[in-house]
Amino acid sequence: xxxxxxxxxxxxxxxxxxxxxxxxxxxxxxxxxxxxxxxxxxxxxxxxxxxxxxxxxxxxxxxxxxxxxxxxxxxxxxxxxxxxxxxxxxxxxxxxxxxxxxxxxxxxxxxxxxxxxxxxxxxxxxxxxxxxxxxxxxxxxxxxxxxxxxxxxxxxxxxxxxxxxxxxxxxxxxxxxxxxxxxxxxxxxxxxxxxx
Amino acid sequence: xxxxxxxxxxxxxxxxxxxxxxxxxxxxxxxxxxxxxxxxxxxxxxxxxxxxxxxxxxxxxxxxxxxxxxxxxxxxxxxxxxxxxxxxxxxxxxxxxxxxxxxxxxxxxxxxxxxxxxxxxxxxxxxxxxxxxxxxxxxxxxxxxxxxxxxxxxxxxxxxxxxxxxxxxxxxxxxxxxxxxxxxxxxxxxxxxxxxxxxxxxxxxxxxxxxxxxxxxxxxxxxxxxxxxxxxxxxxxxxxxxxxxxxxxxxxxxxxxxxxxxxxxxxxxxxxxxxxxxxxxxxxxxxxxxxxxxxxxxxxxxxxxxxxxxxxxxxxxxxxxxxxxxxxxxxxxxxxxxxxxxxxxxxxxxxxxxxxxxxxxxxxxxxxxxxxxxxxxxxxxxxxxxxxxxxxxxxxxxxxxxxxxxxxxxxxxxxxxxxxxxxxxxxxxxxxxxxxxxxxxxxxxxxxxxxxxxxxxxxxxxxxxxxxxxx
Numbered sequence: 001x002x003x004x005x006x007x008x009x010x011x012x013x014x015x016x017x018x019x020x021x022x023x024x025x026x027x028x029x030x031x032x033x034x035x036x037x038x039x040x041x042x043x044x045x046x047x048x049x050x051x052x053x054x055x056x057x058x059x060x061x062x063x064x065x066x067x068x069x070x071x072x073x074x075x076x077x078x079x080x081x082x083x084x085x086x087x088x089x090x091x092x093x094x095x096x097x098x099x100x101x102x103x104x105x106x107x108x109x110x111x112x113x114x115x116x117x118x119x120x121x122x123x124x125x126x127x128x129x130x131x132x133x134x135x136x137x138x139x140x141x142x143x144x145x146x147x148x149x150x151x152x153x154x155x156x157x158x159x160x161x162x163x164x165x166x167x168x169x170x171x172x173x174x175x176x177x178x179x180x181x182x183x184x185x186x187x188x189x190x191x192x193x194x195x196x
Numbered sequence: 197x198x199x200x201x202x203x204x205x206x207x208x209x210x211x212x213x214x215x216x217x218x219x220x221x222x223x224x225x226x227x228x229x230x231x232x233x234x235x236x237x238x239x240x241x242x243x244x245x246x247x248x249x250x251x252x253x254x255x256x257x258x259x260x261x262x263x264x265x266x267x268x269x270x271x272x273x274x275x276x277x278x279x280x281x282x283x284x285x286x287x288x289x290x291x292x293x294x295x296x297x298x299x300x301x302x303x304x305x306x307x308x309x310x311x312x313x314x315x316x317x318x319x320x321x322x323x324x325x326x327x328x329x330x331x332x333x334x335x336x337x338x339x340x341x342x343x344x345x346x347x348x349x350x351x352x353x354x355x356x357x358x359x360x361x362x363x364x365x366x367x368x369x370x371x372x373x374x375x376x377x378x379x380x381x382x383x384x385x386x387x388x389x390x391x392x393x394x395x396x397x398x399x400x401x402x403x404x405x406x407x408x409x410x411x412x413x414x415x416x417x418x419x420x421x422x423x424x425x426x427x428x429x430x431x432x433x434x435x436x437x438x439x440x441x442x443x444x445x446x447x448x449x450x451x452x453x454x455x456x457x458x459x460x461x462x463x464x465x466x467x468x469x470x471x472x473x474x475x476x477x478x479x480x481x482x483x484x485x486x487x488x489x490x491x492x493x494x495x496x497x498x499x500x501x502x503x504x505x506x507x508x509x510x511x512x513x514x515x516x517x518x519x520x521x522x523x524x525x526x527x528x529x530x531x532x533x534x535x536x537x538x539x540x541x542x543x544x545x546x547x548x549x550x551x552x553x554x555x556x557x558x559x560x561x562x563x564x565x566x567x568x569x570x571x572x573x574x575x576x577x578x579x580x581x582x583x584x585x586x587x588x589x590x591x592x593x594x595x596x597x598x599x600x601x602x603x604x605x606x607x608x609x610x611x612x613x614x615x616x617x618x619x620x621x622x623x624x625x626x627x628x629x630x631x632x633x634x635x636x637x638x639x640x641x642x643x644x645x646x647x648x649x650x651x652x653x654x655x656x657x658x659x660x661x662x663x664x665x666x667x
Contacts, residue, residue, distance in 0.1 A: 017515055018394060018494055022634040027615035031259060031279035033233035033286050045636050068515060070395040073428065074634060075613075076330040077231065078346035099364070099398060099430045100330060100344055107348035154362060156217040167348075168242070171356045174212065174219060178358060181211045181221050191451030191459040192223055193250060194318060 003164030004109045007091040007134040010062040011127040012053045014046075015120070017068035021101065024072065024080040038079055039086030054087075064132055066123050067094040071112075072101025081108040091134050093141065095120055106157050107167070115141065119149040136161060198469035200366045201433050202401045205341040205466070209324050211358060220361050223323035224340070225353050226309045227254035227296065229287040230615070231328030235351035236290040246354045249295040253318050256284050256301050257308045258329075261617050262578050262605035265302050272302060280616065294354075307581025307607040310334040310548035314418065315581055317447025321436035321463040326353055331548045331631065332431075333424040337417035338444070339436035339466050341401070344425065364430060365475035367400035371408040373482035378665040380558065381416035382550060382629065382648035384408070385423045386488040390498030392478055397429025400476060403468060404434050408482050414443040415554040422549045423631050426495040435467040487664050489535055490633045490646040492523035497633070499535060501651070501663045507531035526635055527643050528623070535661050538645070542626035543568070543575035543602070543656040544638070545649055547612040550629035551580030553587050555649040559629075560593040562653035562667055568601035569659030576603045576618065578610040600656065614639040627655035 029041035047054050065084070071094040072080060081104040084092070091111035105112040111134060115123070119141070123132060126143045133142045136158065141149040160167060171178075185192055199207070211219045225248075232254070239246070246252060259280045266272055275281040284301065291298035299305050305312060310331055313319040321339035326332060328350045335342035349359055369388055389396075402424050409417060417434050424432030441460050444450045451459045486500035497520075499506070508520035508531065524531065529538070545551070545559050556579065568575050577597045579585035585607060588594055594604045611618040612630035614637060620626040622641025629652050630637075633644035645661060654662040 017519055020494075020632075020634050022632070022637050026636055026640070027613045030230050030615055031277070031283050033237070033283055035234050045640075070398065070428070073394055074330065074425075074632060076328055076332075076344035076346055078234075078328075078348060081346070096395060096398060098395075098428065100346060100425075103349065104346035107346060154216055156214070156360070156362075167360060168238075168244070168352050168355050171219065171352065171358055171360065172244075174358075175356075177211050177219070178221070178356060182357075185221075189459075189462065191455040192320070192323065194449040195452055 001107070001160065001164050001166060002109050004090070004111065004161050005136050007063050007111060009064060009131050010059055011064035011066050011123065011132050012059050012062050013124045013127040014053060014065055014067045015124050018070045018073055019067055020074035021072055021077050021080040022074055025077065025083040029083070030077060030079055035082045036086060038083035042083040042087045061088050063088060063090040064134070065089050065092045066120060066127055067092060069095045071097050073098040076100045078104040078107070081105050081110050085110055093120065093123060106161070109161060111136065111161070113141065113151050115149050115151055122147060198472040200468045200472045200474060201339070201403055201435055201466055202341065202366050205322055205324065206363055208322070217360055217362050219358050220324060222326055222353050222357055222359060223251060224318060224325035225252045226313055226325070226327035226332070227252060227350070228258055228309050228327070228329065229256045229283050230258045231347050232290065232350055233283060233286045234347050235354060236294065238351040239294070239354060244355045246294040246296055247357045249297065251357065252296045252354065253299070254287060254291045254296050255299040255306055255309055255312055256287055258609045258613065259283055259616050260301055260608045262608045262610045265606055304582040304586065307584065308548045308551060308609055310422065311551060311580030311584065314338055314414070315447070315583055317444050317450030320444065320450065320459070321440060322466050326359070330425040331422050333429070334418050334422035334548055336421040336424065336432040337414060337434050338440055339434060339463065341431055341433065343431040365400045367397055367402045367429065367476040367478070368474040369402050369404050369478045369480065371404070371406040371480045371482050375408060375482050375485060378487055379485050380648040380650060381412055381419040383488040384485050385420045386490065386498045386646060387485045388480060389423060389427045389495050390488070391480060392427050394426060394494055394496045395428045397424065397427040400429050401431045401433060402427065402429040404432060409434050410437065413554060414439055415552045418552065419549055423495070426631055436463045487648065487651055489651065489661055491527065491529060491535065492520065493526055493633055493635050494523070495631065495633060495646065497523060501535055501661060503535055505529045505531055505533040505535065536663060538625065538661045539571065539659055540627045540645070540655045540661060541571065541573045541624045542620050543572060543652050544611040544626055544628040544630060545576070545652050546578030546580070546610050547630035548580065548609070549631045550649050551578060551584065553584050555629065556584070556588050556593050559649040559653040560596045562650050562664070563600040563656070564596050566600055566657050568656040571659040572656050575601055575656050576605055576611065578605040579607050581607050602656070611638050613637060614642065620644070627652045627661060
């Protein structure tokens with residue numbers, strides 16, 4: 001995973017609630033066996049709307065997306081995070097995220113930042129004309145207008161993001177503990193290995 | 197201290213914990229073609245193996261066409277779409293290369309991953325079970341802690357048989373009383389989602405409690421727990437009981453003999469203790485639940501079949517008003533329209549929510565000796581697995597469906613998600629037994645009304661959304 005400590009730039013002011021992963025990337029794009037190239041299908045149904053923000057030159061290439069409550073609900077498809085990354089988005093700011101999406105975003109070094117609705121409302125205004133700055137190290141979102149919105153971040157995730165740690169590699173270092181656990185199961189719950 | 201069922205299963209699987217994050221052992225991993233290719237590629241690139249291929253089971257379902265898979269001579273019919281064919285071939289090749297158990301497209305045991313897990317006895321009470329699919333929540337019906345994961349997590353589980361997780365909160369959904377006649381488990385879960393909202397369970401694991409669930413069949417429980425994710429909860433749970441044990445006994449992959457006895461002894465301890473505290477509690481009165489239907493583009497947009505399309509201005513929150521108006525525009529509906537006046541052109545009976553034998557029996561009991569309305573252009577039944585299909589055919593249900601004008605298909609996810617050839621045309625409506633009515637879910641421009649299998653059958657006959665209690 002690539003290391004990430006801050007994101008600065010313009011933001012797409014999407015603002016809508018309940019953006020599900022079918023909206024982020026429709027199912028027809030999921031036939032791929034690769035992680036790349038999904039930006040083309042990202043937000044396809046929204047991009048079919050005239051005057052949508054994703055095709056507005058004002059916001060072209062913005063690294064931040066601002067959305068409403070319950071962002072990323074629905075399907076577990078990690079293609080949603082891949083598609084957003086392929087579009088050049090490095091961070092999403094919303095009042096809340098679905099559990100699965102926030103995990104998928106984390107695995108792809110896409111920051112999923114929760115801020116209260118009032119902060120979102122303010123950032124939606126700023127985003128129309130000015131950039132937004134996200135400082136992961138200090139856990140704060142700021143603007144050129146002295147706005148300052150601190151956010152929460154799981155310490156484990158923060159450490160992985162700041163240092164670009166490979167989670168599988170980390171877990172494999174715990175192989176002895178996993179093997180011990182399996183030995184215990186073999187003893188206490190031998191039925192856990194399926195009958196063949 | 198009294199523990200919830202969730203806490204018991206969680207505690208039994210923690211290998212190590214550093215306060216916020218725990219390394220959790222995963223007992224069961226189900227794999228399908230769509231969310232696994234990039235995970236296998238990741239393993240290959242890093243020179244890693246699948247740690248426990250014996251705890252991993254793969255089957256194609258999402259992308260697979262539901263038309264005949266072999267011609268009369270037994271030759272396999274190639275898949276027309278090259279991308280789908282490549283993805284399905286990748287699953288077969290990857291499972292062979294990594295030694296993972298694989299049920300192929302033409303195997304009689306093939307089916308939707310969430311149908312075959314319980315059916316094969318791969319899903320067991322008290323286990324942790326994951327799959328790269330959000331409807332993995334279904335398996336909680338058997339008392340397994342089961343949840344959907346992304347592809348990076350699929351790779352993590354394949355490499356290590358663990359996940360790094362922080363514990364969710366616990367939420368009790370208690371349903372008091374008994375369901376009225378004509379009200380199915382699907383109506384109940386739609387009603388629950390309508391009450392709690394699509395984010396109502398976010399950050400929580402739901403345990404469904406109360407006599408209604410004790411009396412419900414295992415297949416009904418699977419329907420309920422399946423849609424936990426539609427209420428935002430990553431997992432649902434129902435405490436295992438005698439019904440669960442009877443359902444699992446003698447399933448091919450379930451424990452046998454002395455191991456079975458030992459397993460049942462353990463499973464009997466898996467329930468929330470008297471006095472266990474839940475972080476959140478929702479009480480529903482079963483008598484309030486009517487046959488239910490959705491009007492909008494979110495699974496929380498639920499009304500009783502006797503209800504009307506709501507007025508967007510009736511929502512208190514301005515952002516909800518705007519969202520509702522957008523939904524109505526997409527759905528081509530106006531506020532105040534009676535749900536029973538909504539005409540339907542397509543019927544889909546299937547999906548991991550409602551494609552088991554009891555679902556097919558419920559639909560067939562309405563369709564017996566009747567035909568679909570001429571205005572219904574397309575009606576399909578897609579059994580959840582090859583074994584469900586065989587059972588239905590043994591009971592003559594396929595004949596009832598085909599005589600009523602339905603197509604009888606091969607098992608798969610089909611028109612639930614618009615990624616295989618089964619799609620609802622743009623601008624047309626579908627009464628669907630699936631789980632999501634999102635914009636474009638059943639195909640670009642498709643308009644979905646979520647219903648139970650009996651209600652889908654009733655809509656096929658009248659050509660409109662119909663109250664099953666009138667049939």
